[in-house]
Amino acid sequence: MAIEKMKRLKLVAVKSEREALFRELMLLGCVQITEPDDAELDTEETGAFSKESAGLSECRAEHRKLLNAIELMNGYAPAKTGLFTPKPEASAQSLTDESSLEANLALADKIAETDEHIKRLTAEMSRVKGLIETLRPWEELGLPFELSETKTCFIMHGSVPASVVLETMETELYAAVQESQIIRVSSDREQHYLLLVAMKNNKAAVLEAVRRFGFSPSTVSEMKGTAAENISNLSKKLKTLEAEKDGLTKQIAEAASSRDDLKLNADKLLTKADRAENTERLLCTDSTINLEGWVPSRMDKQLGNVLLNFNCAWETSEPTAEDTPDVPIKLRNNALTSPYSMLTEMYSLPSYNGIDPNPFLTIFFSMFFGIILADVGYGALLFFGGLLYKTKSKAKGAQGRAAGLLMVCGMTTILFGVLSGSFFGDVIPKVAGMYGHTVSIPALIDPLNNPLQVLIGALVIGFIQLIIGTAINGYMLIRDGQWKDAIYDVGSLWLFFAGIALGALGITWYVAIAGAAMIVLTQGRSSPSIGGKIGNGIFSLYSVVSGWFGDILSYCRLMALMLAGAVIASVFNTLGTMTGSIIGFALLFLIGQSLNLALSLIGAFVHSLRLQYLEFFGKFYREGGKPYQPLAIKTNYFNIIEED
Amino acid sequence: MQELIAKYGGMLIGILGSGLAAVVCCVGSAKGTGIAGEAGAGVLREKPDLFSKVLILQVIPGTQGLYGFVIWFICIIQMGVMAGTAVGMSIPAGMLYAAACLPIAIGGTASALYQGRVAVSSIHLLSKQPDSMGKGVMLCVIVEFYAILSFLASFIMLISITSAVK
Numbered sequence: 001m002a003i004e005k006m007k008r009l010k011l012v013a014v015k016s017e018r019e020a021l022f023r024e025l026m027l028l029g030c031v032q033i034t035e036p037d038d039a040e041l042d043t044e045e046t047g048a049f050s051k052e053s054a055g056l057s058e059c060r061a062e063h064r065k066l067l068n069a070i071e072l073m074n075g076y077a078p079a080k081t082g083l084f085t086p087k088p089e090a091s092a093q094s095l096t097d098e099s100s101l102e103a104n105l106a107l108a109d110k111i112a113e114t115d116e117h118i119k120r121l122t123a124e125m126s127r128v129k130g131l132i133e134t135l136r137p138w139e140e141l142g143l144p145f146e147l148s149e150t151k152t153c154f155i156m157h158g159s160v161p162a163s164v165v166l167e168t169m170e171t172e173l174y175a176a177v178q179e180s181q182i183i184r185v186s187s188d189r190e191q192h193y194l195l196l197v198a199m200k201n202n203k204a205a206v207l208e209a210v211r212r213f214g215f216s217p218s219t220v221s222e223m224k225g226t227a228a229e230n231i232s233n234l235s236k237k238l239k240t241l242e243a244e245k246d247g248l249t250k251q252i253a254e255a256a257s258s259r260d261d262l263k264l265n266a267d268k269l270l271t272k273a274d275r276a277e278n279t280e281r282l283l284c285t286d287s288t289i290n291l292e293g294w295v296p297s298r299m300d301k302q303l304g305n306v307l308l309n310f311n312c313a314w315e316t317s318e319p320t321a322e323d324t325p326d327v328p329i330k331l332r333n334n335a336l337t338s339p340y341s342m343l344t345e346m347y348s349l350p351s352y353n354g355i356d357p358n359p360f361l362t363i364f365f366s367m368f369f370g371i372i373l374a375d376v377g378y379g380a381l382l383f384f385g386g387l388l389y390k391t392k393s394k395a396k397g398a399q400g401r402a403a404g405l406l407m408v409c410g411m412t413t414i415l416f417g418v419l420s421g422s423f424f425g426d427v428i429p430k431v432a433g434m435y436g437h438t439v440s441i442p443a444l445i446d447p448l449n450n451p452l453q454v455l456i457g458a459l460v461i462g463f464i465q466l467i468i469g470t471a472i473n474g475y476m477l478i479r480d481g482q483w484k485d486a487i488y489d490v491g492s493l494w495l496f497f498a499g500i501a502l503g504a505l506g507i508t509w510y511v512a513i514a515g516a517a518m519i520v521l522t523q524g525r526s527s528p529s530i531g532g533k534i535g536n537g538i539f540s541l542y543s544v545v546s547g548w549f550g551d552i553l554s555y556c557r558l559m560a561l562m563l564a565g566a567v568i569a570s571v572f573n574t575l576g577t578m579t580g581s582i583i584g585f586a587l588l589f590l591i592g593q594s595l596n597l598a599l600s601l602i603g604a605f606v607h608s609l610r611l612q613y614l615e616f617f618g619k620f621y622r623e624g625g626k627p628y629q630p631l632a633i634k635t636n637y638f639n640i641i642e643e644d
Numbered sequence: 645m646q647e648l649i650a651k652y653g654g655m656l657i658g659i660l661g662s663g664l665a666a667v668v669c670c671v672g673s674a675k676g677t678g679i680a681g682e683a684g685a686g687v688l689r690e691k692p693d694l695f696s697k698v699l700i701l702q703v704i705p706g707t708q709g710l711y712g713f714v715i716w717f718i719c720i721i722q723m724g725v726m727a728g729t730a731v732g733m734s735i736p737a738g739m740l741y742a743a744a745c746l747p748i749a750i751g752g753t754a755s756a757l758y759q760g761r762v763a764v765s766s767i768h769l770l771s772k773q774p775d776s777m778g779k780g781v782m783l784c785v786i787v788e789f790y791a792i793l794s795f796l797a798s799f800i801m802l803i804s805i806t807s808a809v810k
Contacts (some may be wrong), residue, residue: 346778451800557789564711564792567799571714574721599707603792606785 003356004330004628005297008319013312015287022275022631023096024306029632031303032328033278033293049290054279062105063269069108070262072115077253086394090264090638095271104258104265111255114248121245128238135234137186137193138220138227145223145230154203156196157218164213166192176209177202193218263637271633278631294328294628319352327352329625337362339405342398347613347623354622355476361612362408364465368608370412371458372561374447375569377424378597379417383410394639409604419444420562424593425569430577434585447563448570454559462555462615466548469619470494476620488522493544516541551615557607565600569593654738655723655730661742662719665749665798669712672753676705676760683764687771697770697777701763704784708756711795715748718799722806737809744801751794759787 009031013021025031138145138157148155160169166184173180180198187193196215198206207215223230283290295303300316307314319327329349333341337358343365344350344357373379386406393399417423421443432439447454474490477483492515499512524536572592576585617623633640684698723741724730766780 448803451796560789560792560796563796563799567718567795568710568714571717575717578726595710599710602704602781602785603788606782607789609782610786 349625376417379413654733657738672756673709
């Protein structure tokens with residue numbers, strides 16, 4: 001609910017204890033180590049410092065090796081996991097224990113090798129299959145291939161295109177050379193396979209005659225034995241290759257029993273790589289390491305307790321004003337606001353002197369989402385979908401937060417669905433109508449018949465959100481001691497709007513004029529010259545009026561999307577009732593409502609978010625914070641469980 | 645002849661207008677999903693595992709066809725084509741219905757075409773950075789909003805004409 005206060009940490013420790021110290025810090029999970037300036041590295045007094053390699057690239061290579069092995073395993077022996085299967089759990093301690101790493105790396109190597117072997121076998125098998133295919137047409141031929149000549153004759157294997165009429169070919173060949181013969185062995189769709197026999201002394205003339213028909217010699221003549229013999233040999237070879245391949249595949253599938261172990265070690269290596277990456281940031285002398293970083297103020301004591309066990313000296317200090325851009329940002333959330341942190345991070349983290357927008361985002365985003373969807377049926381689907389996912393898969397991290405978001409937004413959708421009397425559009429009155437009953441659902445707002453009411457409501461909600469935005473801006477200015485700026489920037493705006501309200505009610509326009517004058521007089525105050533001050537002031541008045549006009553009108557999208565969703569739902573229900581049967585209705589209802597829900601969901605998410613990012617944040621947000629990334633255990637396949 | 649025109653003239657104009665809303669929007673959506681599909685197929689040749697994401701981006705420009713169809717449906721219901729009361733509708737009344745269908749016919753079609761182009765770029769973005777699916781969808785949905793506005797313009801006019809005509 002707030003931006004976590006940070007302290008700057010400086011620590012000097014003995015180099016020999018580096019690994020142990022890092023392991024403890026990782027378990028504590030709260031120290032972010034900063035990269036020292038390279039410029040600092042070169043100055044004379046720090047000349048003794050150097051950076052050291054800690055085997056980061058080896059770590060990454062090993063991690064890749066394990067991931068590769070897991071992927072191969074999943075290919076040969078797919079793991080049965082459902083959408084709701086929870087991740088297995090591992091303790092933080094076990095994730096820093098690297099005793100089984102060697103064995104797992106060896107296993108990964110072996111799997112990669114086996115996979116290579118399987119690939120080679122597969123290639124060999126397809127070569128053999130190809131060979132058998134080329135031999136098939138010659139299967140009937142009893143003549144061994146190596147017999148390519150007799151004393152006076154030559155024999156050639158070859159083929160001509162299927163379009164050639166063999167009788168014509170024979171006639172022409174006889175006309176050219178009397179002592180020659182072609183024998184058809186077999187034919188298929190594309191080719192005739194022929195044996196050409198002729199006298200040796202006429203070879204050139206014979207070849208010339210057959211070439212006109214597209215005769216091309218075949219490669220089979222390089223083989224030994226008959227075609228049938230060759231085919232049976234090759235088929236035997238194919239069978240042994242296949243058996244070998246099956247054996248190897250089975251080997252990998254058997255190794256799949258240690259899949260979880262591989263995954264655990266992959267996560268260990270991920271952690272180790274993170275540690276190595278941070279170690280490489282350190283400045284070292286021959287016997288000490290120099291660590292600079294950030295630690296949350298509330299963790300100060302726990303850090304002290306850990307550091308007491310080591311030979312080291314440390315101090316923590318409050319960040320100065322110049323440090324502000326460098327302080328890492330951690331947003332402290334409760335269970336309700338934590339899903340919305342995702343949305344803030346997607347935009348940009350607040351600066352250290354800014355404010356945590358999550359509480360406001362929580363209220364407004366879920367409300368706008370609810371207004372746009374506004375349907376009891378859809379809301380219930382979202383809520384129970386989120387609940388099911390959360391409880392079944394025990395999802396943590398981003399997925400768990402997304403499930404939380406769905407649940408909160410589902411509840412607001414139900415709320416606004418009740419207000420507008422909508423359950424899957426108007427399914428209850430429509431179905432009742434099919435059976436001749438008239439049912440009407442009581443509703444506070446009726447978007448289909450009174451869209452103007454909804455439009456005005458949307459614009460009013462928008463105005464309230466924007467005013468709250470300016471109030472936050474005013475609060476931040478006063479907090480930072482800039483109360484004059486708060487009066488000039490926020491006070492003048494409020495006076496102006498209050499004046500417009502009074503004027504519109506017919507009481508007085510003077511307040512509005514005073515507000516406008518205040519805007520003109522104060523908004524140009526940063527300009528150096530009098531002319532600049534007035535000019536900028538007048539321009540500011542113009543941009544306040546046009547900017548707020550556009551910003552507030554932008555909230556009409558709430559009404560537009562709400563109405564569009566309701567209309568489409570209602571049309572599908574009407575189409576369903578026109579079929580006249582309950583089965584036809586159910587079918588059209590299912591198709592139409594799921595289509596509409598998918599469309600409206602995307603719209604509700606994007607447009608609710610856009611109103612936060614562009615309109616709301618524009619009024620107060622100070623962005624540009626860097627994320628807090630402490631040295632901690634990070635996992636991919638496992639959920640970490642806390643130990644007492 | 646005069647009798648025929650008096651009997652069916654208004655209804656004919658109304659049906660032409662509403663039919664136009666449906667068919668022009670569908671043409672726009674077909675073009676939009678078509679170019680996105682072409683781009684998607686190109687990406688899938690290299691990265692077949694992106695199929696579900698590419699599919700989502702491809703169907704986004706398809707919604708305008710749905711909006712056009714819904715307006716057509718509401719229009720013929722309001723005119724009474726299905727109930728059989730549209731016969732004998734006056735020509736000005738038919739023209740009013742046809743005119744009310746124009747916003748979605750034009751706005752829906754144009755937005756489907758432009759949204760299709762955004763979808764193509766988003767698919768290319770996806771092929772370079774498979775994580776940026778959400779960003780691509782957002783860019784597309786921003787265009788979608790103008791189809792929704794056109795849809796509502798047509799819808800509100802159709803609803804309010806009926807009370808004016810009868």
